[in-house]
Amino acid sequence: MPKHLDNFIIMHPDDNCATALKDTLPQTELYIKDRVIVIIQFIPLGHKIALIDIKKGDFVKKYGQIIGKATRIIKAGEQIHTHNLKSYYLEVKKK
Amino acid sequence: MCVNRISQQIASKLKGAVALTHPLGCGQFGLDYSYTVRTLSGLGSNPNVYGVIVVGLGCENISSELLAKNISKSNRIVEFFDVQETRGGSIAAIEKGVKLGKKMIGASKEVKREPFDFSHLTLGLECGSSDSISFISANPVVGIISNKIVKLGGTSILPEFTEWIGTEHLLTKRAVNIEVADEIRSILNKFLENAKKLGIDFKNVQPTPGNIKGGLTTIEEKSLGTIIKSGESPIQGLLEYSEKPKGKGLWLMIEPGLDIESMTGLAAAGAQVIIMTTSRGSPCGNPISPVIKVCGNKRSCDMMTGNIDIDASSIFTEKTRIENIAEILWDKLKATCNGEKTKAEYLGFDDLAISRVNTLLSILYDR
Known part of the structure; x- marks a missing residue:
């Protein structure tokens, strides 16, 4: 079941991203158990952030499922969107 | 006509x-x-x-x-x-x-009037005028309701096959047998090929610019949020447009993701009630099946209060749990079955359209 954090929601325990429940300002601190994630840039409602450091080529997971592959390093607290994530499904389909 | x-x-x-x-x-x-x-x-x-x-x-x-x-x-x-x-x-x-x-x-x-239990109910699952908000609020709420109906021996139908693209690994895993899994794989695999033959590059179709602005990045992210309406129940089989389910449980209907056509097909397949999630706010209804609107977007709930039956926006504003909104929706579903009108019914919105196979015509007229 989805888990609420301050300003964000994690849709599945396996996810490495969280989705903003409201527009969130840079420097906002996000507490997950004993960790603190600092939001790096402005995150609009409905947009995603990385919960951990993600390497180039790693999968991003939401709903416990792969939603794409990182095209560059994504730091914890950084926004995940079209500039650093691409569809893995369409990549596989092309092969 | x-x-x-x-x-x-x-x-x-x-x-x-x-x-x-x-x-x-x-x-x-x-x-x-x-x-x-x-x-x-x-x-x-x-x-x-x-x-x-x-x-x-x-x-x-x-x-x-x-x-x-x-x-x-x-x-x-x-x-x-x-x-x-x-x-x-x-x-x-x-x-x-x-x-x-x-x-x-x-x-x-x-x-x-006679009492009947949920095993007699067929529920239609629809979403329209969506944004990224639906996929983390109203859609998971509807998933809980669909699971519950199926557990109680009822029937649930998920249409809009163009919004299953990228999730076939999950849908096939939930298929009751290998034939159903093959059918799901076949329709989704062929879709991109067929679209290409007609000169459509699907990469430019989904997610839409509005989806991307709302935070959806990839096609699989969008589809995952869409199919969540069907919960986790096993998939009994695929239905043609307007085809009646051949048994109880969850069924998928091959319908190309157009709200009015989709809900017409659901009512024709026997759905007595349709739940439609709508984040930007859609007014449409159906002449035969009451349509319950669930909206997670605070702005739309405020702007279109006369169209929305269930306001799920407290998931965002008050951190209300998705399960709690599902309880409210469950009560509304029961009340609707007992004759309480939905907003679209009060308004007399009786939209009806039969899906058309336009591509067939485009091939016929090809010179």
Whole structure:
């Protein structure tokens, strides 16, 4: 079941991203158990952030499922969107 | 369709009657012919309907007699007539229809309300005018309801196959057997190939610019958020457009993701209630199945309060748990089954459209 954090929601325990429940300002601190994630840039409602450091080529997971592959390093607290994530499904389909 | 206005005038003179009209031509052929016959027959056979008067003109290739015959298989009162066979033309036809209808209404008063459990319910799962907010609020709420209906022995139908793309690994895993899994894989795999043949690059279609602005990045992210409406139940099989499920449980309907066509197909397949999630706010309804609107977007809930039945926006504003909103929706679903009207019903919104296989025509006209 989805888990609420301050300003964000994690849709599945396996996810490495969280989705903003409201527009969130840079420097906002996000507490997950004993960790603190600092939001790096402005995150609009409905947009995603990385919960951990993600390497180039790693999968991003939401709903416990792969939603794409990182095209560059994504730091914890950084926004995940079209500039650093691409569809893995369409990549596989092309092969 | 040439007697649409006659049907509307008949219905307007009968309490509790609705006119099922549709605007497209009478000379249907190919798949459009079978879609139209199956849809009109299915709408007339929906459990929400007591009796049907099929009004024909007399020269169409889908005759009033054929539809009446199909509908009568569902054990309800069916009358039919053609306007060209009615002396006095349309005025006499309206009088005839009203007379038949009044008789039906009189007979319907003998029917007693009886309690029934959820195993008799078929639920339609729809989403329209969505954004990224739906996929983390209203859609997971509906997933809980669909699971519950299936657990209680009922039936649930997920249409809009274009929004399953990228999730076949999950859908096939939930298929009850290998044949169903193969069917799901086949329709989704072929879709991109077929689209390419027609010159459509799907990469530029989904997610839409609006989706991306709302935070959705990839096609799989969008589809995952869409299919979450169907919960985790096993998938019994695939249905053609407007086709009735062959048993209980969760079914997928092959329908290309267009709200009015989709809900018409769900009602024709026997759904007595449709739940539609809408984040930007959609007013549309259905003449046969009540449509319950669930919205997670605070702004839309405020702007379109007259259209939204369940406000799920407290998931964002007050951190209300998705399970708690699901309880509210469950109560609304029960109330709707017991006759409480939805917002779209109060407004009289009775949108109806039969899905068309336009690509067939584009191939025919290819020079």
